[in-house]
Amino acid sequence: MATQKLYAGAKLREMRTRFGLTQKDFAAKLGVSLPYLNQMENNNRPVSTTVVLALAQEFGMDVTELSTGDSERLVSDMREALADPVFADATPPLADLRLAASNAPALARAFLALHRSYRQTHERLASLDEALGREDARLEASPWEEVRDFFHYCDNYIDAVDRAAENFANQGTGPGRIGETAQSVLERMGITIELSDIAPLRQFDAEAGLLRLSTRASPETRLFQTLLQVALLRQDKLLEATLDFARFRSDEARAIAKIGLANYFAGAALMPYGAFLEAAQTHRHDLEVLGARFGASIEQVAHRLSTLQRPGAKGIPFFFARVDQAGTITKRHSATRLQFARFGGACPLWNVHRAFETPGRFLRQLAETPDGVRYVNLARDVSKPGGSFGAPVRRYAIALGCEVRHADALVYADTLDVTNAEAFEPIGISCRICERKTCHQRSVPPLERRLSIDANRRGVLPYEVN
Structure with a gap:
């Protein structure tokens, strides 16, 4: 089988610029000629094995980044x-x-x-x-879409914030004691935590030095909201510096992103990178075990697994999504080759839609996308009660998955026949760019295919895809 050539001109230019090197100096460190480097940076030649090794040795680069991103x-x-x-x-x-x-x-x-x-x-x-x-x-x-794209193109991993959260967690007295650490930090700042029967999950009064948390929320949610408040108060300079770097186009987008970064800090402090990665590998990514270990919800654990993309210490590349009952993707991130629809609903053949029918259960699915990549998918419903009679219950389904080559590292892949090609269900991204010809759930024709219409013949679809 022929080896696929690696073209990574943009990555090479990005690295050279980051280190402030001229093409001549960069070529010397990589052990290639200046014209050869110029050709690689312009994707006229593939990146050679010699260059890949030099990138790892001279710059400590995780060479898997060359083929991803x-x-x-x-x-x-x-x-x-x-x-x-x-x-x-x-x-x-x-x-x-x-x-x-x-x-x-x-x-x-x-x-x-x-x-x-x-x-x-x-x-x-x-x-x-x-x-x-x-x-x-x-x-x-839309400011919301702008912020979503910011996290999407950062691989949902913000190194400075993640490391700051990990350092904060390591100040504690041991695993599972992050809540005590957060409370101690707030107390030293003159802030009192009060549990109250209030509708908002969190309400902070800066003048009174009072942080009120809702008793209607779960313990995991209250802990997360406490850590979020710590991020806003203790990590403000770091958050603002990150926002300056992002250069959002509107104040609304910047404000939304700041809350997003604070949420990121809270999740990373609750599940610090090194300890969480080790536990995930030890317990084969069992969401329930990890949730109990770190005092986190199933959704929080699934989302955290999708952020383990630290250079030099990467976890399994997961995709993560949250879908509402209308099929709209409200959260999305993919460190895999599977990409979510930005301008439409998710593929109806994806098992995440069936999670609403089986509350409280994990659904497993072997799936194959049109590009031939196979995945192990996991889905589960997530209900968030309003906390009182008559209060609306928010219902979502979450999805987590990775390429089938990582199946041995997943407890959820046990008993699944990953060697049987017939066991993989065909899924896509969205109908307009899915090239499958016979999908019984297709809503619109594929964009890049011609159609045949025969008034005297009707199959699953009122047309045939050529």
């Missing part, structure tokens, strides 16, 4: 954007998208930002009551 996500995101009917007559081939993602990632992101602006403009025009009824109506990118 933004490129695959950018290709997937562009394909989804180009599935918009507005591009029906001008769809570039997949090879061109890969070249753009590898050689001009900034241009690719600019295209995605432009398409988001177009979609939002179209949506506002379709909702005249909103556009005409508000004086402050603006046609700009």
Whole structure:
């Protein structure tokens, strides 16, 4: 079998810039000629084995980063954007998208930002009551989507915040004592924690020095909210510096991102990187065991597993998503090659949708995407009661999965026949960019295929995909 050539020009340029090296100096450290480096940086030549070894030895680089990162996500995101009917007559081939993602990632992101602006403009025009009824109506990118993309393209791993949280956790008296550490820190700041029968999960009064936590919330949620408040008070400079680096386009996006970073700190402090990674590997990623070990909820554990992407100490690359009852993905992250739909619902064949039918149970699924990659998928419903009679219950389903090559490290893969090709269900990303011809759940035709319509013949679909 022929070895796939590795092209990583953008990664090489990024590394050279990060170390402040000229092409000449960088070439010398890698042991190659200047023209050869120039060709690699422009993806005219693949990265050689000699260069890969030099990157690891000279710069301590995790060489797996060369074949992962933004490129695959950018290709997937562009394909989804180009599935918009507005591009029906001008769809570039997949090879061109890969070249753009590898050689001009900034241009690719600019295209995605432009398409988001177009979609939002179209949506506002379709909702005249909103556009005409508000004086402050603006046609700009959604702050929420901007923040979501920030975490998405950081691989959902923020190194400085993660390490700060781990250092904070290590100040404690031992495993499972992070709550005592957080309470002690707040007390030294003159802040009192009070449990109250209130609707908000957390309410902080800076003037009174009072942090009120709702007794209606679970103990795991109250602990998480305590750590979140610690992040906002003790790590403000770090959070603000990270926000400065991100350069958000609006104050709203910056404010949302700050809460996101505080949430990140809370999760990383509750489940510190080194200890959590070791426990995950020891217990074969059993969510319930890890939840009990670190005092975290199933959702918190699943989300944390998807962030274990520290260079030099990476965990299994997982994807994580949370889906509401309408099928809308409300949280998403993928460290795998599987990318989620940004401009539509999730594939209906994905087992996450069936989790609502079996509350309190883990559902397992062997699945294969159209690109031939196979996954072990896990899904479970998550209910969040309102805490009082008549209060609305929020219901979600969470999904966690990884490529099948990691099955031996998952307790959930036990008894699954991962060697049987027939055991893998065909799933996709979204119908417009899924090339499967006979899917019985297809809602719209695939963008890049021609259709045949025969009025005298009807199969599963009212057309045939060529």
